[in-house]
Amino acid sequence: MPSNRAVAYKGPGKVEVIDIDYPTFELKDGPGVNPANVGRKLPHAAIIRTIATNICGSDQHMVRGRTTAPVDLVLGHEITGEVVEVGPGVEFVKVGDIVSVPFNIACGRCRNCKSGKTGICLNVNPDRPGSAYGYVDMGGWVGGQANYVLVPYADWNALVFPDRDRALEKILDLALLSDIFPTGFHGAVTAGVEVGSTVYIAGAGPVGLAAAAGAQLLGAAVVIVGDLNDERLAQARSFGCETVNVGEGAVPDQLEQLLGVPEVDAAVDAVGFEARGHGHGAKAEEAPATVLNSIFDITAAGGAVGIPGLYVTGDPGGVDEAARRGSLSLSLGTAWAKSLSFTTGQCPVMRYNRQLSQAILHDRVQIAKAVNATAIPLEDAPQGYAEFDAGAATKYVLDPNGYLGV
Missing domain, CATH: 3.40.50.720 (NAD(P)-binding Rossmann-like Domain)
Incomplete structure (x- = not known):
């Protein structure tokens, strides 16, 4: 089983890179996991080897101690990666696909998802409409600032880039499609x-x-x-x-x-x-x-x-x-x-991400340059959080598996 390192919240002002379990097709108990979600079977999920996972200002709110996030919550909701395993219920997403993962988790089945309101899915968070990876009060889905992460409802949530080589050429820009x-x-x-x-x-x-x-x-x-x-x-x-x-x-x-x-x-x-x-x-x-x-x-x-x-x-x-x-x-x-x-509210990422990916791939926008996206190793995440919190004019993109060459 591959090792899995991840960025975890350790209390106000502190994050650490820790060892966590490799994902399985079941939501296990852990920090921030809603009890009603424990044991949830996920045959519709895919396991992603992370290519890029970004530090977000929303993460900083938690790290500053400005939310009720529990200690040891694995952070990260901006995920781009390569599919390495799929559950038996996944029909269209394939092993080897390069995908962007919307930060909001959505089932694709409820009335809100069917009307394009994927930021307020009714079926993924027992507490309230809407969910996200690695975020307080969002159902307890494990964060993506890690080597590997599980993506539920993969056929619905994952945006597949059909041309792998072209995607990897633009990967720092495409990494920003998951959220910002x-x-x-x-x-x-x-x-x-x-x-x-x-x-x-x-x-x-x-x-x-x-x-x-x-x-x-x-x-x-x-x-x-x-x-x-x-x-x-x-x-x-x-x-x-x-x-x-x-x-x-x-x-x-x-x-x-x-x-x-x-x-x-x-x-x-x-x-x-x-x-x-x-x-x-x-x-x-x-x-x-x-x-x-x-x-x-x-x-x-x-x-x-x-x-x-x-x-x-x-x-x-x-x-x-x-x-x-x-x-x-x-x-x-x-x-x-x-x-x-x-x-107000979460952006329904799926409403825009395919169109914005085309704008990136066809050179209509240089979003990585605009936000000064900068790749750093996963192990440097604590330093990245500290510099971002101090006001650095940088969007830090973590490179857990060496795809970005840092």
Whole structure:
């Protein structure tokens, strides 16, 4: 049986690479596994040898201790790999296939999956609709920051790249199809971005940069990215975005300097619940409703807001009791008065990943360059987490099995 090393959460601020069991076609008990899922038979699953598995900002929320994640939870929901085994119920995915695995696990059978809402599948998480690999309160499916990982409902979930050689040539770009590229693109789509749009994206982390690249792909006239981190803002400028440092003045004033008006057609929140204060003299202290209220202010009447940034129902590190319950003080009156619409929740990756893979393979977008994707060995994951947490303008891609040559 091949050995299997994986990245595990070891408490606030700490991850370690540990030995775990090789996957089997049954969901075993373990950290974070919902008791109702223990013993679940998985004849429809495939075992994947991981080619690339990425560190995500959502993982960082757990590692910072900002969720109720249990110690020893195996992390990782952004998975690209090679199929090495299939269960007896798998008909179409074959051993040797190179596949992208959507971060949301979906059965393909429930009413939500059948209507394309794969982020809120009804059958994979006994606690609530929606599931993901290696994530708190998502059913307990083992994470993919490992040498090997099990992918349930493989015929439904796995996106197969038919040309192996071509896929491996573009693998660093294709590795971003499991989450951040579709998630950022979903933020732009749900914000109503179209040809000629002016767009503001809050957050220059990887999802924000992916949203910016997605907005450009959709034909936006101007994409403006806001953040407090100058290195990340420079990364946004590297592929043609305008930028504002939200610590250097009011966002509407900075937009007016760029556009002639203090508003945009569409806005995206790529920050989430760990947002910080804005404006001249504002302390960069946590203020979880800041981004949402800011983009309600600067989105034109009748516009839309995409919210791929993560918000949670339980935050032990919240700034007050309300924030610890995920209850924020939003200016809903502003949004109502302006007839704004907004979309929240997990991105339904399968709605976009095939189309975005074609954009990558046919050189319509260079998403790895846009987010500064950088491959590192699995054993360097703790250092990657630390550097990302410190604000590095880098999307770290782990290389557990040497496919990426690091």
